[in-house]
Structure formats: C-alpha cells, structure tokens
Amino acid sequence: MAVAVVGGALLSGFINIVINKSLREDVVNRLLGKKLGPGLVERLKISLLAAEAVLDDAEYRQLGDDRVREWLNSLKDAVYIADDLLDDVLTKAATQKEVCSFCPSFFLNRDRKMVDKMEGVVSRIEFLVRQKDILGLQNTTKDNNLSSPSSSSWRESTSLMMEGSIYGREDVQQDLIKIINDNSESQLSVIPIVGLGGVGKTTLAKWAYRAVKGFDDDNKVWVCISETFDVADITKRTIEAINKDSYTLGSLNLLQNKLQQILSGKKFFIVLDDVWSKDAHKWKEFITPFQCAAKGSTILLTTRNQKVASVVQTCPSFILNELSDKSCWLLFAANACFPQSNGNPILEEIGRKIIKKCNGLPLAVETLGRMLRGKDDAEEWKAVLRSDIWEFSTEDSKIIPALLISYFQLPPYLKRCFVYCSLFPKDHEFEKNELVLLWLAEDLLRVPKRGESLEEVGSECFEELASRLFFKKLQDKSYEHFTTTYLFRLPRCPADRYVMHDLLHDLAIFLAGDFYCTIQELREQEKKKVLTRHLSNLPYGRLDHPISKVFKSVVKAESLRTSLYINDLLSMESRASKLKYLRVLSFYGLGALPGSIGKLIHLRYLNLSWTNVKTLPESLCNLYNLQTLILYQCSKLTMLPDGMLKLMKLRHLVLSGTSLKEMPRGISKWKHMHILDYFVVGKHKDNGIQELGGLSNLEGSLEIKKLENVVDVRQARSARMLEKNHIDKLWLEWCSDDEMVSNRETERDILDSLQPHTGLKELRMEGYKGERFPDWVGHCSYNNMTTVWLEYCKNCCMLPSLGQLQCLKSLCISGFLELKRIGDEFYKSDSDHHSSPIAPFPSLEELVFHNMPCWEEWHVPHPEAFPRLRKLRIEDCPMLKGILWRRDCCLREDEEGRTTYY
Structure with missing residues (x-):
C-alpha cells in the first residue's frame, strides 16, 4: 500500500520535542548523577528515532488496520509519559535550589521513583519498536515532502473568490427563494x-x-x-x-x-x-x-x-445534489489559481481527473484546489490522483478521502495543531489568539527560527491552516448568530473569527482518538479511557455528576494535560497532586481559586476569565512554567500576589476588566512578556510607569491607567513607548476627578513623552488634564490610525489636528467641557503645506460628539471634507448654534433628541 502524499506523521513532531528535551543530558546528569544517563537517556533517543522511521507508514496504515492503530496509540501513550518525566526533570533542575534549602530529602525519594518510571517507559518503547517488523511497517523516506516548513510555494497570496460566491448553484438559489416566497x-x-x-x-x-x-x-x-x-x-x-x-x-x-x-x-x-x-x-x-x-x-x-x-x-424537501463536473472544475481552478497566464494542459488534465474523485462535493474540491495552489509540478498533482487514500472506506465514518489527503500533506506540527481543535464543539468560532496561546502551552508548535518569537510561529501556523481552508473566516459581521463560545478576547480588539466545517471537525475527532475527549463524549463511554490526555467541557455545561466519578470510572487523572471549563476539577485538595502534569487549565464562573493550584508545577496556561475570584493564592507563584495567565473581566480582583515576579516564564498576562489598585513591583524583569494589556501606574519607583521601559516585546493592546501618578517628563520618557513597535491599540487614562493640576504645560509635556510609534491603529485618551494636545496627536505620520476616542479632557479648549489622518474611520469626542468652537485647527496638519493637500478626514465614516456643554460653533472650511461620512451623532451639546456644513447634508433629530447626519 503506497503512501502518496505525506508531510510527516502526527507523532513524529511530538517525538522530536521529546528528543530535544533529552538532549539536555547535562541537566539530567547534574540533577540525578548517572541514574538517568548517559545510558538510559541514550537508549530513549535511539528507540524514539527507530520508531520515528516507520511513523509515516504507520499513520497511513492505521486507517485500515486496527493492529497498527493500537500500536500507534501505545507508542503515543509512551511518548507522553517520557515527555512528562523529562519535563519533571527539567522543572526540578530549575527549581531545586529553592526546594533543597528546606527539604533536602525530597528529591532523593523522588529520584528513585523517577528513574524507575523512566526505565519502564524506555523499555516499553524499545518493545514497541521491536513490534514494527511483526506488523510489517516500512521505513519511508520523505523525498516528496510537499509540506516541509521551508516550502511556501503553496501559501495563499490573494484570494480570487468573492465572499458569498457559490459555483454552479444559480438555478438552485432562485428555486429556493421561490419556495420560500410561495409559502x-x-x-x-x-x-x-x-x-x-x-x-x-x-x-x-x-x-x-x-x-x-x-x-x-x-x-x-x-x-x-x-x-x-x-x-x-x-x-x-x-x-x-x-x-x-x-x-x-x-x-x-x-x-x-x-x-x-x-x-x-x-x-x-x-x-x-x-x-x-x-x-x-x-x-x-x-x-x-x-x-x-x-x-x-x-x-x-x-x-x-x-x-x-x-x-x-x-412542504417537500429541497434536495441539494452534487455539483456538476463543470462547476467542480470552476471551483477547483479558482482555489488552485489555475490556469494562470497561459494555463497548463497537463495539469488541467490531471486536475479534472482529481475532481471526478471528489464526487461533486464542493468542500472536497475546494480543499484540494487550495492544497495544490501555486504548485506547477505535474508529479505532485499525480501523487494526489494516485493516492490509495481515495479507496478509504467511508461507510462507517464521516470522513471524506479528499480531506484526509489534505491532512496527510500537512507537516507534523500543523497536524498536531489541527487535531487539538477536536476539543472544541462544532460551529465554535475560533480566534487566532485564542488558539495560538493554547498551542504554545501544549508545546505543539515548531521550533522558532532565528529571530522568531513563539507567538509569530503560532500565528503563522494558524494562517497556514486557514490558507488550506481548515479554518474559514467569517467575513460578514451580520453573522453574530454564529457565536458559540469564546475562551477569551483581548479588550477593544474585535478579532477576526473563524469556523471549521463540520466534516473537518469530524476528521479532527477521528484522528484525535481517545487522547482528546469531551465530557459529553465520556458520558456515552463504558470502558475506561486510560489514553485521554486532553479533556474539555465545551460548550459550557453543567456536569450531571461529580467530576470525581469521571476520573474514577473513565479517565486516568494522573495523565491529564488539558482541562477546559471543568469547574470542580480541584474541589478536593488531594486531587491536585494527582493532576500534576496539567499544562492547560480553564474555569468559568469560579468563586475562588484553591491554594492547591500551586502543586500543578507543569501548568503553562491558566484562564480565569469572567470568574468571581477576589484574590489569588500566593501558591500561584510556585507555577514556574506558567506562560499565560488570563484574568479578563475578573472584576472583583483588586491585587495580585506578592510573589508574581517568580513567574519568570510568563509571556501573556491579560488583566483588562479587573479592579487592580496597583501592579506588582519590579515587573520590568519579565523579559519574555509579549502581552500585558493593562498597567496601573503606581506612586513608587518599582511600580511606576518606568517599569514599562523594560518590557520591549509588548504587542497588541495596552491600557495604562492612573497616569496622574506620573509627576515628571523623565518618568514618562523612561516608559520608552516610542520603541514599542508592536503595540497597535493604546488607551491612556487619567483616573483622578480633580480638575486642577499644578502645571498644565507639564501635563502636556508628559503626554508628549508618551508618544507611541507611528504604526498605532487605535488611540483612546480619557481624563487628560492639559489645555492643549502635543503635536503628535493627529500628526499625519500616523497613517495606520483607524480609531480615535478622546474623552473627558475637561481643560482642553481646542481639539487636536486630526483631519489629515488618512485612514481614520471612527472618531469620538466627548466631555470637552471648556471647548466653545471647532475651527481650522481641527483639520490642518503639517501636510497642509504640501503642494497637494488631501481633503480633511478622507476616510472618516463615523463621527460622534457628546457632552460638550459650552460648544457653540462648528466651522467646516473645506468644501470636500468628510467625503465618506455616513454617520454623525451629536448628543448633549445644548449651546451648539451654528453648523457651517456642506450644502448637501441633512441633519435631523432622532427620537431621543440626538442630532444625526444621514
């Protein structure tokens, strides 16, 4: 049985991760002497490499051979155990200094157990490797690795398909509308x-x-x-x-x-x-x-x-038949970008044979077309056509062979990322950030290249899967009704949403086997699932029986790595020690986080979004491996534990929606931090705004509160905001209600020193105490700025020059209590001195003025200003008398007394 298209077996990526960990023999030897090495560690590496050599053949043959499938499951289970043990060693090596100081005998007892476990798992893997010959597994090469990480010829550059295009269904569409109208x-x-x-x-x-x-x-x-x-x-x-x-x-x-x-x-x-x-x-x-x-x-x-x-x-059913060959070809060609300039008759002939095997199913045609996008080697197309996977029996499954072919061509790390999605329910709306942080925590991503961050690798993985249609973007915002669940969303960042087709979701579940399960699936099981490593309770649902029964009768708690939204998982203090290999843990509606959380030393990801936690136990700071801590909308949380700085591997700390009074001291030492979306400026040197200066890798959104605690320009400048090139949304907030400030010019200079980089997309300021804005606010160099909100700047008597922001689409001005007139200053900038100045506000679509009690006059000097404005709202501006506006405008009051432009 020939393997036609293989990008590398699912398990081989996992094996490479374990081998990389075992290469750190110096750490192992330093910790355990020669107990685990070099002999035992060397045996582990050799046996894993021997197993990897036959994985491509095994992954393919498992589709029709239950013996091979059981062999693969046993090997994967053993690799999980080896990975857990090595992770134990490396974590122990990093933390032993502190632990040994108060419990020197602790490691001696654990060392013996660890050596015995490692000896057992190495022997098990060696036994499984010997079975490969009995099963007839072949050592396969990857000469035709169509999906190697270094190959990017297939990647999507631009899409030829318009949103909503349906090939070959024109008559069907009209017939359906007629039936609806006839009834x-x-x-x-x-x-x-x-x-x-x-x-x-x-x-x-x-x-x-x-x-x-x-x-x-x-x-x-x-x-x-x-x-x-x-x-x-x-x-x-x-x-x-x-x-x-x-x-x-x-x-x-x-x-x-x-x-x-x-x-x-x-x-x-x-x-x-x-x-x-x-x-x-x-x-x-x-x-x-x-x-x-x-x-x-x-x-x-x-x-x-x-x-x-x-x-x-x-009324009679509306039967939707398969697509005709002609329509299938049009769909295939559009996704494969074929033919391009002159076409290729050889590829067209092969392509038309491929679509015949898709049996008129658009999803299969579209997926294979995207898989072959940009490929011009006829042998690659022939490999798809000749694949034995077309003969895969679909009688007892929901699996379409064409989708299996697309899966087999993925590199191993993308296969692991795709299979992980089986934990989510059908029709779940994915966000890129949501998945990337989970993939990172589960160690599913490939090793970064020089200069790459793990976050960049994760983003690329998501985009690669999306370009092959394993995810499809929901482009129409009217589809709010598709919403199911969100793990978290970074504030003020309306992220793109993606869905996975039901059949691709079925494929992910099929490939995940017993290693990935939902609580809903487990309810239907009778036998114990000892292989389960990843468990979810999505969509959010209540358990109809205690979780302890699940672990007692169905799941082996000691092996679990992922727990998504199982609230009473840590309800018994004694259970935490059994769950020590957990990597990912999420809750919903939780009242308090137990102190036993500190025993989960392998935890990488902890999500407490929308929970009612008021405090976090100090034991949380023992989580040496923690990378992601999400506290989004934990509105009752006012303080973080004192020992937070011990979490030196922390990369993502989401705090928006909390009620924090101040930040932990010395956070500038978090050198790996990429996401810190919320910062409260303290009054002390080690929790003041200067602490942001050491966080050079920040990206995404950043909300800075209590800026009234910045007392001089030096402090503001030390935050080094201009150097944070990956921040795209910035919210600056002064929280004090005191309208009086000692020096309004100093306030302006401080804001001037907080100037962000020119790639910023969204800016919001609230409570600024100065009389005027610095020149950077509205400067034409901010040519990516799409949204500006200026609120409760009570002392300002004039607006900044925002008119030349070329990409500005949404603008809200609110709470300018002393402003009386809007004139030329609102529209001009340095670019007005150019030979061909653009019309003011060339891209603005939405403009809101609110709560401006002294505003009397609004002057629009340029006849072509606001060419794209479609919505203007004026609220609570009782003194506004004259609006010198374009002649073709139509201003009227709505039912609530608000003046609106249409």
Missing part, C-alpha cells in the same frame, strides 16, 4: 435542505439568510444544532440569538413561554443548521412556541438525512 401565506413553513456532507447545504442556507426579503433583520435567527437535539438547550439558544444576549431561565416550560412571548404575532425567518435527530416527539415539543408567529414565518433546516426531513417538513 408566504402559510402559518409556518418548515423547508429542509437535504444533501450529503460537504455538498454545500450550509453555504446555501447562509446565502438564503442574506438574500431572503420580507423579514426584519431582528427577526432573522441562525441556530447551529449538530448531533445532540436537546429541546431546552436549543430553545434557550434561539432566545439568545433573537435577543442577542445570554439568558438564564433553566426549565423548558419557562423557556418555551419566553420564546412564545417573543415570537407572538411576528414574522420570522430561522435557520436550524445541521439537524440529525429523527425523534418526532422532540421536534413536536420544540416547534410548539413557533405556532403563534405571524403568517409567512419560515424555518429553513439543513440535514444529511432524508428521514430527518420527513419528520420536520411542512
């Missing part, structure tokens, strides 16, 4: 779209959702269903989708009464995507509240099963 007089129409997985049902439903007329936007709803049809949960999510807010009522009766109240007498359009349940009783129960809606209300439902359609439909 406009029915009390309630349920229209199922039925078709194979990957045939484009959801894409068609999205198009209809946007294209259908006669429904108010507020009465359009999208709800993702998937395999589990829980009436109460779906009813709750429908209410949330309509109200665009969370809902807490629990009982089905209360939920249905609420939904009936919302829908009563209204005409709505609802999409239920990916329905599997054929239970007629559940459907009848769910549909009851919808009967009170107005005529013409429609439910559009997608399903792969005609039996589901027969249960729910009120």
